Amino acid sequence: MTEVLTREEYRAAVSKPKRGNKFGARRTVFDGITFDSKREAEVYRDLKLLERAGRISGFERQRKFELIVNGEIIGSAKIDFAFIDHDQDGRFRCVDVKGVVTREFKRTQKIIKAAYNIDVEVWK
Template structure:
């Protein structure tokens, strides 16, 4: 049995895919509908990026994006967040590293009630 999520989120499953929260699973349904309508393409879940300094080769861990897709010809790296998880220092650090190392700005999508 998996331990309870430290932020109190309820894990859920849709289309055989396990999500860390109900909100993340609902965001998946929104993106899936947009994919089916042709508004986005190449939807991928849980894409991993090595956080390696390109100048030194030093490895600092990895960042796992909730969703990655193409919209209007541009790759979008998206993370579903609550205000609590977005304020965590480790996420802020990884977000900065993604911008510095890959020139990728993470799109944060928040719970509708926040």
């Protein structure tokens, strides 16, 4: 005797299981915001505390930068956090939280440095 499956049951049976993040990061929700990793959520929490204490200002999440080469926009990159650090004489800082620094990210860092003269810091 053959078994009859509904369309949903068949699709569930033959679908591939979802792969996790290739670097092992797990999405985390903090303050109603979904972060790509637990570490990114921790950095966000710490920076929000510094902002409340008045040590940083102009705090932004997911700051977008246009990647410009020879006057032409070739793409864009989102950097996790940007802020003005009052502990370092009002310096503008951009921070990206990474577990693994890839070759692609290093290239993005160089383009942002060339186009905007901003060093993107990597916090692990």
